[in-house]
Amino acid sequence: MAGRCGQAPWRLTQAINYSVGIDASTLAPAMPVPTAPANGASGATPASDERIAGQLPVLHERITGWFAETARKLPWREPDCSPWGILVSEVMLQQTPVVRVLPVWQDWLERWPTPAALAREPAGEAVRHWGRLGYPRRALRLHAAAAAIVSEHGGQVPGTYTGLLDLPGVGSYTAAAVAAFAFGRREAVVDTNIRRVHARLMSGVALPAPSLSAAEMRLAAELLPDDDGTSVRWNAAVMELGALVCTARAPKCAACPVQDSCAWLAAGEPPPSYTPKGQAWHGTDRQVRGALMAVLRLADSPVPAEMFQQEPADLGFAADGIGVPLSALHRLNCAPEQLERALAGLLDDGLAELRQGGYRLPS
């Protein structure tokens, strides 16, 4: 029964119940603080270094111990959560905070408890029930992934990294995360939280480089505990540490279980060596797409193109339930060609297919 693994030793709940007694008296003596790299720009310090290898067991114990005491209770971490539930959570969590995912995940899993259940629905229903999670193409890809799971894997979520990687919307992070968290595999899971923890703790820099490097993947692989079960808990624990303590903006170093080993703290918290590029929004096509999506999600009948261009009050049917998003769209006052471009983009991405006949092309 691949879907149920309540007694599986890798499950994170086991880690939470597993008390390691993290009080100071049981810890190894304070580790020597690693020398911060002279050059703060580099990515990964070679972890094959004796100095780092020697303190790995202590890092493992402290961070997994902290996790056992502190981890948030999340439904996709429950021992009876299916691989499908974990896959859905991982896709929803891409670039999206936990608190916003929770209610949508609950709705999805109740509505579509298996890949087959989702696959037999029109793709538009997946997008509609995506709600306002953002990046709605993820819903489309999750629907396509469900179809692939049914047609190519007998309805069971594949349990290997490469099998997962072949699914639409599943990249290197999600494939590793599902292989680890749903199937107990030893994988180097590298997300933005883990990258930031590694950057500070091991490399002594404030932030990881803008794009994931091969050196970072090597470092993550070398930090990974040898034991399967421990490696799964380590991945989850480092991610949680990055989410709750070693945060991007205002890190809570006083609450960090490895503060005395942190290369960045030892170096005096040097500032980032670059300034992150913000994501443009106001006045962009993305903003128009978002406004269009809001209209389409709420419409339960075809939406003529004129509706997008006309004052909702002039249409005479603002009471049909989409008056508010139509007003929001109109308030953007975007150029007609930008509106056309956004519409065309939605069509290219298959995102207008909210429901059969739910959207009509501009003619």
Place this chain on the structure above:
DNA sequence: AATCCGTGGTG
């Protein structure tokens, strides 16, 4: 490699 793709909370 650099860009694009949504949304809402927050320092």
Place this chain on the structure above:
DNA sequence: TCACCAAGGAT
């Protein structure tokens, strides 16, 4: 207020 930011992926 406003830019940054969040369990990335695809091209």
